[in-house]
Amino acid sequence: MVSDVIVVGLGAMGSAAAAHLAARGQRVLALERFELGHERGSSHGLTRIIRLAYFEHPSYVPLVRRAFELWRELESAAGERLLHVTGALDVGPEGSEVFAGSLAACRQHALSHEVLDAAALARRVPAWRPAPDARAILQPDGGFLAAERAVAAHAARAAAAGAELRCGERVREWAATSHGVRVVTERAAYEAEQLVLAAGAWLPALVPSLAPLLVPERQVLGWFAVADRAPFAPERFPVFVLDAEEGRFYGFPEHAAPGLKIGKYHHLGERVDPETMERVCRDDDERALRGAVARYFPAADGALLDAKPCLFTNTPDEHFVIDRHPDAPQVLLVSPCSGHGFKFAPVVGEIVADLVERGETAHDIARFRLARFAAGAPSA
Secondary structure, eight states, rough: OOOOOOOOOOOOOHHHHHHHHHHTTTOEEEEEEEEETTTSSOOSEEEEESSSSOOOOOHHHHHHHHHHHHHHHHHHHSSSOOOOOOEEEEEETOOOHHHHHHHHHHTTTTTTOEEEEEEEEEHHHHHHHTTTTEEEEEEOOOEEHHHHHHHHHHHHHHHHTTOOOEEEEOEEEEEETEEEEEEESOOOOEEEEEEEEOOGHHHHHHSGGGGGEEEEEEEEEEEOOOSSSSGGSSSTTTEEEEEEEEEEEEESSSOOSSSEEETTTTTOOOOOOTOOOOOOHHHHHHHHHHHHHHHHHGGGOOOOEEEEEEEEEEOOTTTEEEETTTTTTEEEEEETTTTTOOOGGGHHHHHHHHHHHHHHHHSOOOEEEGGGGSSSOOOO
């Protein structure tokens, strides 16, 4: 097949990009070095949070709104439930980034929400034992996505629309040419007019000049046994982000696997090479999570039932990169999402399709441009 565009990486962003491109009639070749749905990157672990009250910056809210619409469309096409609405809690002291940022997003975009103090939070969600100074934003539209199933659904939609998906094929190098790009894998060489690099933690290896800006970090997710399952059921336990003395945590109700699922942003602060990252969970991984579980969710302070490492790829300001390669405008760089990108996958796919088709998008992606890292660039 002669390709219009080659997509490298079939995780959350790459599979969505391939689906949206193929749906618009683009001839798509998608390359994945591992198997579809593998556990070496950033798109596994059963569930990912989707939240509308976006403390990172209010400019994300319109993108999440569109993502909600597109997730529902994907559900309909796939014939399976991918998005589970539980409500979302953003919890922290009065002036914390999580609480104050979420409140600002709710107010700016007129999002339905409630403000709860610690006592009200404990009454509303009995599984919580919040700190006395805790304040919470409860936004009813948030919830979680079935992560691996969502990636599989996007990949299936891409294939059904005519995309060629090749797994187990590692990209060794790529080069801009006078008429597009040339991509060399372990098996063959391919040419296309445009290239989308959505390789997550492997993106620094594919674009070495950007390696200082894209830092892979080892994360660990833990599932802790609960004493009583009822308070941790999705209808009673909203997804959450928590700013606490011990760090910033995020968590999920019990779903698809037993136990409270919890992670800590920046976990142990380990910068890693995805080729050599330790993928066995250690005692210090459990300790980093258990302290918060014991203090804030004591009914879940049971055995560690399972733990999975994954990867964040962090930028200096922890906002995304969606932009043209500075030296090769036929190449789109997509997906270093600093640990909060999965929920945006379908709208990022739509953005990629816009940029490939016509070189622009109606979505506001100014915050994701590489120029923000240039010396002297104004902060936003």
